[in-house]
Amino acid sequence: MTYTIHLTLNGTPREISLDDPRVTLLDLLRERVGLTGAKKGCDRGQCGACTVLVDGRRINSCLALAVSLDGADVTTIEGLAEGDSLHPVQEAFIAHDGLQCGFCTPGQIxxxxxxxxxxxxxxxxxxxxxxxxxxxCRCGAYAGITEAVLDVQQQMSETEQGRKRA
Structure with missing residues (x-):
């Protein structure tokens, strides 16, 4: 039996046929759609390497059955940058050395x-x-990751305050 689901992947509506209802969102993204940014680390929801946003919320894609997400809006690391412009969080990770080997970086971001x-x-x-x-993060880049998050939060706060003054 084939199951058809509809997802919006990184802003693009997609209709995807599944021959097995047990396919996880992670496997769908990596093996069937070709979005390999989310990584399969532990495959048990314990490491966060597979983190994506579903309807704006963080989830471990290795734990979510794709068929249960029919109609969802999924954002992966591949959908953050706009053209050649990195997302502010991506820029902050670079600026604050919030990565080392890079395996966990997409999920962290x-x-x-x-x-x-x-x-x-x-x-x-x-x-x-x-x-x-x-x-x-096996490499221990936690200090840089924390600094990156705080930096982006500060930038967003300053931008919001500037808008309120205008």
Whole structure:
């Protein structure tokens, strides 16, 4: 039996046929759609390397069945940059050395984008670390990751304050 799902992947509507209802979103993205930014680390939802945004919320794509996401809006690391312009979080990760080997970086960045959108850290480094604790980095780039998130939050806060004054 074939299942057809409709997803918006990085802003593009897609109709995808699945021959197996057990296909995870991660496997769909990597093996069937060719979006390989999300990584298969532990395949158990413990490392965060597969983090993507579904309807604006952070999820471990290795734990989500693709068939259960019919109609969802999925954003992957490939959908963040606009042309040659990197997303502010991507730029901040580079500026603050928030990466080393790079394996966890797509998941870290997607988690950071989701975290910033959630607005639950109020510029507190400890809160950033806590909210990003589902994303593991074997290289230990946590200080740079935290600095990158705080930097983007600060930039967004300053931009918002500037808009209010105008």
């Amino acid at each position: 997607m988690s950071a984008v989701g975290l910033i959108a959630e607005g639950q850290t109020d510029g507190d480094p400890e809160r950033v670390r806590e909210c990003m604790s589902g994303n593991l």
